[in-house]
Amino acid sequence: MDKKNIKKVVLAYSGGLDTSIIIPWLKENYNNCEVIAVSGNVGQGTELDGLEEKAIQTGASKLYIEDLTDEFVDEFIIPTVKAGALYEDYMLGTSFARPLIAKRLVEIAKAEGADAICHGCTGKGNDQVRFELAIKAFAPDMPIIAPWREWSIKSREEEIAYAEAHNIPLKITRETNYSKDKNLWHLSHEGLDLEDPGNEPQYEKAGFLEMGVSPMQAPDHPTYITLDFEQGVPVALDGQKMSAKEIILKLNDLGGANGVGLLDIVENRLVGMKCRGVYETPGGAILYHALKVLETLCLDKYAAHKKQELAITFADLVYNGQWYTPLRKALSAFVDVLMEHCTGKVKLKLYKGNIINAGVWSDWSLYDPEIATFDEDEVYNQADSAGFISLFGLPIKVQAKVDAKNTGKQ
Template sequence: MKSIKKVVLAYSGGLDTSVILKWLQEKYDCEVVTFTADIGQGEEIEPAREKAKQAGIKEIYIENLEEDFAKNYIFPMFRANAIYEGEYLLGTSIARPLIAKRLIEIAAETGADAIAHGATGKGNDQVRFELNAYALNPDIKVIAPWREWDLLSREKLLNFAEKHGIPVDMKHKNGGSPYSMDANLLHISYEGRHLENPSNPPEDSMWRWTKSPEAANDEAESLSISFENGDPVAINNETMKPHEVFNYLNQVGSRNGIGRLDLVENRFVGMKSRGCYETPGGTILLKAHRAIESITLDREVAHLKDELMPRYAKLIYNGFWFAPEREALQTLIDHTQKNVTGEVNLVCYKGSVQVVGRSSPHSLFDENIATFEDDGGSYNQYDAEGFIKLNALRLKTLGRNKKD
C-alpha cells in the first residue's frame, strides 16, 4: 500500500472525510482526487469543492447522479419488490454500488491506483463499497482509514482537524447531530447514540422528512401512478423522469406521515444494529407496484418472484449488486415485468397508504370468471369437485394411516 501514488476519495466535505483527506496525504504521501455525488440527499454539495481546493486538491469531481441512481438502481430493485428482513427498503444499500462504480471509473480516468471511503470497520458500507469495487476492478487498492487509524472518537477527529488547520463547521464543534445519518433520493437513516439502546423510543425531534401520523394532513390525499414494464412513468397522468417520480412521492408521503420505520436488523458483519428510517416515496411505490402486479402477473410467476425476493434483497444488502447471481436474478425479474403496465389509484392518510383501484391493458383478472353472479358458463363449478378430490387423495391416505 505504501506504493500508492494517487487515490480517489469518496468525499462529502464533512468532518470525517475532511480529516481522511489530510490523513491520506500524510500517511501515504499521495495525490488525492475527491469525488462528491449528489444522489438526492437534499444538501448543498458545492461547498465541498471549495473545501477540497483549500486542501490543495487539483482534481475535483462533483456530480449530480440522481437520474442514474433512480433509473438504474432504485427502479430495478423495486421491480423485485425488494425488502430486507421483511421491512427495510434498502435505501442505503442500493446507493453504494453506484458510488463504488463512479469511484472505479474516476480512478481509471485519472490514473489513480486506489480508492478510499469513510465507512467504519463495524458497518455494512465498507463491505458494499469494496465488494462492488473489486467486482468492477479486481486490481484496485482500497484504503479504509477507519480500519487503520487511531482517530476513533469525535474528540480525536476534532483535535486532528485543529492541529492541521482543517475548517470545521460549528455544528461539528458542538457535537453535531446525535445520530449518524445517511440520506439520498430513496430515504434517510438514523443510527447511534440514543438509538443504540433498542428499548429507547425514537425522539420526535429526530425525524427530518416526515410529519408524524398524528400531525399529518387531516384530509386524505388521492393519487394515481402509471406503470410501464414495471417502472413508474407518470403520476396523476403527468409524465415524469425517474428521479422526479421519487421527489414527488417523497413530498406526498412526507406530508401524510408515511414511511417511518424503527428496525433492529442483522448486519452482514455479524452484529445486530438498530436503525430508524424514513422512506416516504418508496413506501408508496412498493404498495403501488405490488398492486399492478396483482392483476398482470400469472399466479406462479408472482409466487416465484416472492420466493426469490428475500435472496435478491439480501444480495443488495450485503453488497453483491455487481455479482453474477444478482444479475441473473435481475434478468428473470425484468422478464416478468414486460406486461406490468397500467394504473394504480391510491389514498394516503395519516401514516397509511391504501390501494383503491388498479387497471391494465394486460390484466389477467376476468370478471366473467370471478363474478358471484351468473357467469354464463364461463366457469363450471362442478369441476371443482374433481379438483378437490385429487388434491385430497394423499391427505385421505395419510388420515387413514394415522387412524389405523
C-alpha cells in the first residue's frame, strides 16, 4: 500500500483509547489525509455521548453514528442463540458485532469514495481478523490500515501518554484502564489485575460491574420470569409481546439485578495465545438457558445431539470472523429447520446468579407422560425391551465370542 495514494480514510471509531489517538496519528503518518469516523451503534449507550464533538476536535472531517441495533439483534444475535453457539462458554458478544460494523464501514467507504479503511484492533487480538475478513467479503480489494501493526506504541500506557501529548480527552485513567467492549448484549473486561488468572474479579467493587450486581449483592428473594418463543425466537416476556431487542434489554435489567450472567474464563484466542476475560451477559445467559430448556421438549434425540455438535462449529466460525461464509449460512439454515417446532413457554427463577427451571410447556412437546410414567400404563409393553436389547447388543455379543475364541478363554 502506497501511503501517497491514501487521501481519504474511513475509520472504525468508538471514542475509546485506541481510536481516539488514531485520528491524529493517521493525519501525521498518511499525508494529512481526510479521516471520516464511523461509529456503529450496537447498544453501547452513553459511550456515544459527545462522540461527534470529540471526533471533530481530534481531526476527523465528520462522524457517522449508525444505528445498527435492530439488525444486530435480528440478524446476528438471534441466529447465534438459536444455534446454541458458545465459544468455550463465551456468548460471543464482541465476536458477532464486528462483522456487522465492518459491513457498514464498507458501505460508507464506497459512498464516500475512500481510499482505505482503518481499525484500531491490536495485533494480538481476534477483532483484527473479524473486521478484516468482513471487509474482504464486501470490498476484497480495499486497503486496510491497522496502526497497531505499524506504529511504535507498545502498550496502553504509551497510548495514554500519546493522548496527553496531543490534548486528546479520555474517559479513563491509568488506574481504571480496563480494556472493555460494550454493546446491548454484553460487556467484557480485560487487562490490569485480570491479567493474572490468580486474581479474583472485584465484582463487589464499585464501578467494576456495569450491567448488574454481584450475586453476593443480589436480593434475598427470587425473581420469576416467563418467556414465550416462536420457532426459537423470543416473542414475549411475562405475557407481554415485545421485539427480540426489547426482550434482551429487559432481561439485561432483570438478570443483572439478580447477579446473573457473569463469566470469568481463560480463553484460547484465534491468534494462538490464551487470554483472561470477565464477561457480563445477563440477558443472554437467560435466553440461552430458556431456549435450551424448550429444546428438551421439542427436539428428538438425534436432532438435539447433532445440533449440540454443530454448535461448536458455529461458535468457532463466529469467534474466528467467518460470519460471511457459506458454511455459517448453511448452519443457520440447518438450525432454522430444527427450530420450526421450538414454540412454547419457559418459566425460570432468577436467584443470586442462578437460573433455575420453573416449568416448560409446548404444543409441540415430544414428552409423553403416559409413556414415561413409572406407574401402570397401556401404551408401552415392557416385554418388548428384551428383543430390543438382544439386537442392540448383538455386536457386543459377537465381539466377545470372537475374542474368546481367538484368545482361548472360552
